[in-house]
Amino acid sequence: MKRLKPVQVILLGFLLTIMIGSVLLMLPVSSKSGQMTPYIDSLFTATTSVCVTGLVVETTMTHWSFFGQLVIAVLIQIGGLGVVTITAGMFFLLGKRISLSNRMLIQESMGLNTMSGLVVLVKKIFVGTFIVEGIGALLYATQFIPEFGWRYGIWASIFNSISAFCNAGMDIVQLDSLRSYVTNPVINFTTMGLIVLGGLGFIVWKDMYHGLKDLIYRKCTVKRAWDKLRFHSKVAITATLFLIIAGTVLIFIFEFNNPETMKDLNVGQKxxxxxxxxxxxxxAGFETIPQAGLSEGSSLISMILMFIGGSPVGTAGGVKTVTFIILIYCVVTVAKQEDDISLFRRKVSDVLVPKALAIIMINLSVLLTAVLFLLLFDDQTFMTTCYECVSALATVGLSKGMTPELNLFGKIIIIITMYLGRVGPISMAIGFSVGKKKKKKRSFSYPEEELIL
Structure with a gap:
């Protein structure tokens, strides 16, 4: 039997976790009714949890018992941090040494180009994650304990903090997600803070931590702290801020007088x-305004933001902010008739451009395939179907109400799309590619010819 590649172990690790989760959720003890949940619904829920998507066919608050919700929370945490990262954490707890092969797995799962400092990084990720989730749970508790009482309020705070940080979008506080809290600043800003921190990526965390230390202890200027950030962090932070601000402004314009979403709110609340x-x-997948009521313009903006997603080496999905920025600057470079793609006075490696293009094209191919199949097997409008498929592929979890109405074939299509979206279509292609381990190099090159574009 051939030895599995690191990326294959990651893909199979996610799949195995989903299978175990689906069996646990199917058990009678996992549902409040005490009856077995149909396997397809258990599989769907396990997939949406591990893939930190948030699309649900059974309402998390009302269908699942405490045991079922606990299983879902554990699956979300595993999916958010990554199966390999969780496995490495178990090695730490058991006092086991991390072997070279396991270091390679960690490197592959995080998309890093070096194994230097991996073990220390994983430890910091665990500590940082539980600190941030703990703070989030405390902030949620100020609202949920008075509302639900100590026992359920504490559990709801912990569950929602894990779900928000891991960008899962599942909650156990209301039947309408967070719509009841649309005017509540604590719930809104706590949730947004957890989503952004999880989506920025752990590499950016590390840079920001050192930057804050310089600002506080070394009394350096903000500009100096910014200049010391690595190139990746600057791109990820800038892209994140731009997308949040641009999305806010555009959605505010489109939904300002929409009676189905924000018309009755004051300007600050809007x-x-x-x-x-x-x-x-x-x-993330939480919602404070009904997605089915969004205007066509806001729906399109939301799908673009979903497709882009968060930053690399974080809990978010999508094609990632850095990929988006590389392609945008590639267009700018062509328009300026320049030779190199550069930003923040740094040149972008030529190798990254075809990789970014491949990620975009493979994701678009999977998306279009999912949309076509879902239109074939499920009778919904084109916009509703596109919204569902983008949400599944980008592991978002927002829906215009289509998810609970999916038939068997529709559920299978969305399950596959969520899985591909989490592990990455390009990782799937590389992981199961047939060929030699070493890249075969040609000893010749073909003659160059011109094409008209």
Missing amino acids: LMASMFQSVTTRT
């Missing part, structure tokens, strides 16, 4: 709701 929609579409 801005908060618009910002929440802009942030949550970056692969």
